[in-house]
Amino acid sequence: MEQKVDTRSRILDIAEAAVLEKGFEATSIEEIVAGADISRGGFFYHFKDKNALARAMLERYIEVENALYDDLFARARELNDDPLHCMLIGLKLLAEMLEEMPTGHPGCVIASTAYQDRLFDEGVRELNRQAILGWRKRFRGMFEEIAKVYEPREPVNMDALADMVSGVVEGGLVLQRALREHNNASEQIMLFRTFLKLLFSPTT
Amino acid sequence: MEQKVDTRSRILDIAEAAVLEKGFEATSIEEIVAGADISRGGFFYHFKDKNALARAMLERYIEVENALYDDLFARARELNDDPLHCMLIGLKLLAEMLEEMPTGHPGCVIASTAYQDRLFDEGVRELNRQAILGWRKRFRGMFEEIAKVYEPREPVNMDALADMVSGVVEGGLVLQRALREHNNASEQIMLFRTFLKLLFSPTT
DNA sequence: CTCCGACTGTACTGCGAGTCCAGTTGACGC
């Protein structure tokens, strides 16, 4: 049973690296089993089909991403108790993290999944949906805390503002991928930060 | 020769609809030729392979999108000569247009292409890149006009601000696709508009 | 010693991309 966990996550590691680099469809099972040094039969022992692999990858990815956000904003909170400054510091840390990744960010599986929809079953799509709704809830909560302290200068839809965090990151990653530049995502986050500063700045 | 143009664009129509709905890889040539009522041989007569099809689709799509932006901001200019207000009106029109699309927006081929990278050759990727750089140039020009009249309240990187238009649209479309909601993209654009209003509002 | 979970290995089906090519059809130029 040691082996089971081991091999399974080894497959996920290899698959994730390949998928983030080339896309899901362009990654063959042949290639994964070669990388993980197992037989084709071994692969299908762990995953019913490619869909099951996609599902497991998404689950793991979302978990990691959530842990990352938890950690990021916890660190931000330690540095400053004010909800607005906590948000601003958290976003700064996020931008820095994205910038530090040498090969550029691995690219977000969410967008990739969204645009290859029909390749996946309903379970995978629903997982994707729930992940984004989770982030909406997370950031909405944070923005409500901020709004309690700082009256927004313009009326905003809180759900949309929360979605903008995800949207700006996703959009930035799309640009980055397409342009072959490497800091678009972090620049976009920094601009969003500027937006928040202006939106919640005291009305003199 | 009438036929040639006719059949070719009929293939592109069918393919575009299918690809926007299901993604490129999930769309088979079989299905395209059935829809266009031609033989497999006929398809390969017009397009060397799926890559050539992708390239032609992208070219057409980018042209349409550029014409759309031209038209949108020309209409906005007619309504108001001030560069900031022209931008704000143009974005409003864009948001409304996205909202009016009954099935939600067809989804942006750019993002889809970016995330399926290795499926395509260098030509397709470069086309994609140039399209985004074109939008950067377009919006950067507009923002520079605005900045001549209105001093930005916070320092911003003009290229990044220009990219934010594309990024917010792309990001919004990703959310929309993944969430199965229908107005995320337009909401994101409206939020970006709020950002611009705050950024370029007269410093009291 | 035996059972079981984690595999290996092989052989097979089926699908879709892409190739090759021989033949048809209709418009146009002469």
Added chain:
DNA sequence: GCGTCAACTGGACTCGCAGTACAGTCGGAG
């Protein structure tokens, strides 16, 4: 009216990859 050429049709084929089926192996827990 005849040849030519572009725009196809239709069919046969190869290849790579997903997925199925299943028989056999191997090592550790009981």
